[in-house]
Amino acid sequence: MATRYETISFLSDYGTTDEFVGVVHSVIRSIAPHAAVIDITHEVPSYDVRAGGLTLARSAQYLSPGVVVAVVDPGVGTERRAIAVEVGEGASVLVGPDNGLLAPAVALCGGANRAVELTNPEFQLPAPGPTFAGRDVFAPAAAHLCNGVELDELGEPINVATLLPGILPVTYEEDDALVAEVLWVDKYGNAQLNVDPDEIASFGDRLRLSFGDDARTARRVASFGDVGPGEVGLVIDSYGLLAVVVDRHSAAGELGLHPSTEVRIARIGDDDVDHDRGVVSAVRLRAKEQP
Numbered sequence: 677m678a679t680r681y682e683t684i685s686f687l688s689d690y691g692t693t694d695e696f697v698g699v700v701h702s703v704i705r706s707i708a709p710h711a712a713v714i715d716i717t718h719e720v721p722s723y724d725v726r727a728g729g730l731t732l733a734r735s736a737q738y739l740s741p742g743v744v745v746a747v748v749d750p751g752v753g754t755e756r757r758a759i760a761v762e763v764g765e766g767a768s769v770l771v772g773p774d775n776g777l778l779a780p781a782v783a784l785c786g787g788a789n790r791a792v793e794l795t796n797p798e799f800q801l802p803a804p805g806p807t808f809a810g811r812d813v814f815a816p817a818a819a820h821l822c823n824g825v826e827l828d829e830l831g832e833p834i835n836v837a838t839l840l841p842g843i844l845p846v847t848y849e850e851d852d853a854l855v856a857e858v859l860w861v862d863k864y865g866n867a868q869l870n871v872d873p874d875e876i877a878s879f880g881d882r883l884r885l886s887f888g889d890d891a892r893t894a895r896r897v898a899s900f901g902d903v904g905p906g907e908v909g910l911v912i913d914s915y916g917l918l919a920v921v922v923d924r925h926s927a928a929g930e931l932g933l934h935p936s937t938e939v940r941i942a943r944i945g946d947d948d949v950d951h952d953r954g955v956v957s958a959v960r961l962r963a964k965e966q967p
Contacts, residue, residue, distance in 0.1 A: 679766055680824040683742030684713045687732055688810060689720040690747070696808070700745070700815045703801065707819035714740065723750040725777050727935060729842045730859055733780035734915050739768075743818040744781070745810070746772040753806035758794040758813045761839065762827055765789060769821055771814050779842030788836040795831035845870050845936075853886070853942040854879075858933050859917070865926020866911075867933040871918040871941070879943045883910065885920065886940040887933065893944060894920065 684704060690696040697718050704713055716735050720728040728748035741764070749756075749772070757774035763785035770778045771794075782788050794800070794813050799820045803812040817830050845857040847870060854875055860868040876883065881896045885908065894908040903909035903923040908931070913919040920927045920939070927933065 679821075681742040681769070681822045682711060683740040684711050684818050684822065685716055685735075685739045685742065685744045686713055686718075687716040687720065687728065687735070687745070688718045688747040689722050689724065689728060690718045690810070691722075692718055696810065700810050703811055703815040704819045704822075707816060708822040711743075711819060711822040720748050724748065725750070725775050726843065727860070729777050729780045730844070732777070733784055733842075734860075736781040736784045741767045743821050744768060744770045744772075744778075745814050745818045746770065746777050746781075747810040747814060748777050749773040749775065749809060751775055752809050757834070758809055758817075759791055759834070759839070760794060760817055760821070760827060760830055761791040761836070762789045763787070769818075769827060771818050771821075773809070774840050776840045776842040779839065780844060782839075783842075788839065790827065791834050791836050791839060792827055792831045793834050796829065799825065799830050847871055847875060850940075853940040856918075856939045856941060858920075858928075858935050858937040858939060860935060861928040861933065865922075865928040865930075866913065867920040867928045867931075867937075868913055868915070869918045869920065869939060872916070873912050873918055876918070876941060879941065882944050884942045884944045886942070887931065887937055890932070892931065897921075900924070 701713055704711060717731060720731055725748050728746060732746050751773065759774045761770045761778055761782055763770065763782055770782060772778050794817050800816050801812040847854055847856050856869045856871045858867045859870050883894050885892050885894050892908045894910045897903055897909040897911050899911065900921055900923050903921060908927065909921045910918050911921050920933065922930055
């Protein structure tokens with residue numbers, strides 16, 4: 677007997693200016709009114725498959741079991757496949773384009789058990805044009821899965837080994853430095869790196885960060901509040917990776933960091949002079965003298 681899912685988690689680059697997100701919600705409700713739709717985000721940068729894949733991967737372990745609809749689809753209307761991928765022995769199904777978007781989350785879930793290409797028109801909406809697969813293909817597929825439709829009914833089985841992989845950067849060592857990359861800049865300007873804290877465990881608490889033509893000294897800290905005025909901090913973020921931060925300001929804005937920026941991390945001796953720290957002046961407050 678097919679699983680009847682109760683939750684659909686929805687991620688896209690649609691934004692909220694247009695009607696796209698609301699229409700997808702309504703299509704799902706018209707087919708599977710019992711299903712709860714959780715919006716992960718719809719602010720993935722337009723067409724940025726890598727950013728969407730990383731966002732989904734960061735979210736995956738916290739999502740309720742069920743169906744995931746992920747749409748960052750610059751190839752919509754082309755020969756790229758529309759797919760549904762089962763993971764966790766049927767605990768969840770990920771629905772979206774076969775362009776690498778789903779791959780990181782699928783890997784985090786232990787790999788694909790089986791997959792189908794969404795080719796059965798019985799479980800799709802009639803499409804006046806091919807450019808809104810979220811409405812016409814992915815949303816109906818997710819909703820029908822929630823109603824207990826078998827995965828294999830949605831289309832032709834495909835070999836999971838043929839699914840397009842995601843491409844994620846890995847660190848490497850060069851000239852006594854760890855060469856890393858900015859994966860993500862969050863709303864607050866914290867810049868997440870693709871660095872496991874264990875990779876720099878032997879580097880000490882003070883390190884040199886180099887990016888482009890600039891370099892700054894950073895200090896490993898436990899929290900944002902531990903970063904002093906004028907300092908740059910390296911904190912273990914909520915996903916277990918290192919992030920470049922400053923206290924109550926945007927590290928990305930201050931340092932000119934963006935996703936894909938290369939960051940070299942090197943050791944720095946305790947006797948090195950830290951020339952790039954800001955200068956802090958004490959300010960004494962007192963009552964205004966009366967005339």
